[in-house]
Amino acid sequence: MMTGILFVLLTVAIYWGSKKLYRYKPNVLLSPLLITPAVVICILGFGHIPYSSYDAGGRWLGKMIGPATIALAVPMYKNAAMLKKYALEIVAGVLGGWIIGVASALIISRLLNLDTSLIDSLLLRSTTTPIAIAITNMIGGISTLTAVFVIVTGILGSILGPMMIRAARIRSDVAKGILMGSSAHAAGTHKAFEFGAISGAIASIAMILTAFVSLAFVPWVMTHF
Incomplete structure (x- = not known):
């Protein structure tokens, strides 16, 4: 459970940081839509972290799609x-x-x-x-x-x-x-x-x-x- 929460916080932190960077230097290649998944993938890949471990927390972000739609x-x-x-x-x-x-x-x-x-x-x-x-x-x-x-x-x-x-x-x-x-x-x-x-x-x-x-x-x- 704690691992899942950490991954949620990590993803949010990466997105927040990339958004700050994009505001400072607007460039399509620095878009949070591109930077966030790229950084997460690198962390999982280089850290040899299975996706199932990340998804234990990451899926809670997916559950926010409903409220986001409304x-x-x-x-x-x-x-x-x-x-x-x-x-x-x-x-x-x-x-x-x-x-x-x-x-x-x-x-x-x-x-x-x-x-x-x-x-x-x-x-x-x-x-x-x-x-x-x-x-x-x-x-x-x-x-x-x-x-x-x-x-x-x-x-x-x-x-x-x-x-x-x-x-x-x-x-x-x-x-x-x-x-x-x-x-x-x-x-x-x-x-x-x-x-x-x-x-x-x-x-x-x-x-x-x-x-x-x-x-x-x-x-x-x-x-x-």
Whole structure:
């Protein structure tokens, strides 16, 4: 029991430290989403610590996914006025981005003849982690792979998103927020705040709506396709 608690505290401490480092020196390669699992893996590997020992405490962090999912309602409530003001743009952007994302994942998966469980996990790569894991468990995907796909998507989105915005000469703060929030979830939302408060708020809403759209339609997609 004590070992499990120590591993929970260790993971939280690593995340806290990496977050402080990222704030001091914002760099995608220093993202807590990348640094935390990398450091934990190194500790387990070099310390010859079996994963089962770590999971004795680590699984309690996983159990916090449920409350984290419910907490997503908070930013929606805080930004209700903005959601009403740009409702049409946000909904259209989120739905368009979600359809393209799911379609591209399905096409690539079929071309590579991937296993169904891998496809299930890949479809959720643009969905925020709590809901992605919840849906994966519902449709029979591999939650650990889903988490990896989500992290990789977030990091790549944080890098490629701003490049796309500059290349396409996107000026609208609303469009920037929708792009970052719907394609790169929390990591993209964090990056969107660097463009301005409006972009960040819109990205938060887009991220949550993308998650809810995935929750509603991904199980149906997997049943029919």
